Amino acid sequence: MQASASASTIAMSAPPAEAARNRRDARNDKLFSWLLKACALLVLATLIGAAASTAWGGRDAFATFGWGFLVSDAWDPGNNVYGALVPVMGTIVTALIALVIAVPISFGIALFLTEIAPSWLRGPVGSAIELLAGIPSIIYGMWGLFIFAPFVAAHIKPWLMNNLSNEPPDGQVSWLVQHVPWIAKFFSSDYPFFGAGVLTAGMVLAIMIIPFISSVMREVFQTVPTRLKESAYALGSSTWEVVWDIVMPYTRSAVIGGVFLGLGRALGETMAVAFVLGNTFKFTPSILETGSSIASTIANQFGEAEGLQKSSLMALAFLLFVVTFIVLLIARLMLRQLSNREGR
């Protein structure tokens, strides 16, 4: 911009050939900046286009079922009736399970990498954790189906059902279930030795989002001024007290931002859960039962879907996009608060 401005003032006094060149430069500059701006606007267009195209594709479903689409638990291609409740619930519950597991582990990893590990260990361990983020999600899906689901069926699920369900495989209803009966609702299953289910999917998702959350946490922990931490150490604080009372309050918003970033990932993930969720459409509060998520439903059914079913899948995609957009928006706003403070 400055270049074109100075070029035009020079042009007044310059000889004609040079003036022509300056004018040409100024024109090229303008064209170039428009071209660049058009490319940048494509980013905007992609986001708006993704929302608009799924909303447009889902218009039949919204028109047919209205608001009932959101609260109906029917998903019946035979009778051509569709409701979003089961996939939406499955998406949210798996993502929440993933967060419950991934957040403490990610916090532990970030703590280890910033405060505890000797410096020669930080690089390799950090890169190894980031390697988890590089593995394609379809590989998580395969591993989940062939390796992890059988493991859950053999070790985790029977243990949970023995302790927390009404119909434990070992026949003895536990003390906890006898006294707090509603717990059993969340841990019942008709097939105690079948590994796929909401919990398994949540655990696979947790492993997937650990590297994202822990790398954000690690980065924001590193932004804490050393003099703050050193002052606390000088007053006799232990490492844990420095982390909990100095680092955490300083980075709280960004840590929450990192957690929301992980949530956004977990909500939209398709392939890691497509195999281990079971893809059934029965409404159940139990996390040991099979279920379905928005993304896995689309991946499984869109290819063969026609008419109203296709439209319902598009409507589901629109819901997913809006929800993840809001979650990611919160994440980025939270993360930005810290970087604003950094500049101060």
Added chain:
Amino acid sequence: MAASHLYARRRVTNIIAMALSMLATAIGLLFLAWILWETLSQGIAALRPQLFTKITAYREDGGLANAMVGSLILNTLGILIATPIGVMAGAWLAEYSNRSKLGPVIRFLNDILLSAPSIVLGLFAYTIIVLPMKWATNGDITFSGVAGGIALALIALPVIVRTTDEMLRLVPSTLREAALSLGVPQWKLTVQILIRAARSGIVTGVLLALARISGETAPLLFTAFGNNFMTINPLDKMPSLPQIIYEYTKDPSPDINTLAWAGAFVLTMFVLLLSLASRLAFSRNKVSHD
């Protein structure tokens, strides 16, 4: 007495916290090792020369050659579309958007696009490419390699935009001032000096984008769709490695599952080597790519 009790409690709290933190790291590393180990051991056991020579139409007796070629074409298309647009958009953000209100908004939205669900971007590509082509050709061309390439480009775009933007902003402003004071127009400054100065960073971004899209499955299911035969025509339905792995994992036959593991091994090695290469290409300036 009370004081020593307090010290003891604080020390125990600290030790427990440290132990839990190490345990968390161990759990993370354990799962990494577990997933890589299964992919390596099952994948290497399934490696056969025919994987690279035969096509998927032969099922158990076949290989994955068409899927690999398809993946190569789709990824190349995706990168070829996303790189020029992404670099130009990144250059606008870094060099032109300073006095525009739009700049920070687009930078912010680009970060959101970076983590947007890929399956929705796939549906977007389906709506703007597959449906119009079907309509224009009366159903002759429906799913196509072009549609798959564009879906992948939409996923690669934000990665390239962000890296370019960050790398250009790392270029010292003295370089800009020196060029401008010599009367170089800004477009020439951007193309011939700044982008050249940030070249290795931009290449890293492109490699990272390639690593990201070569593992993508969901958006390809209803854009490139898949094909059991070899094709290099981008207007054909086109197979890809992740899509074949998806189909073969769902298959009830264990022989087909074995082929899926072989594909998973090839894909994982490719992606991990790429991200290693991008790290080596540019290890000086660290940028986060979440």
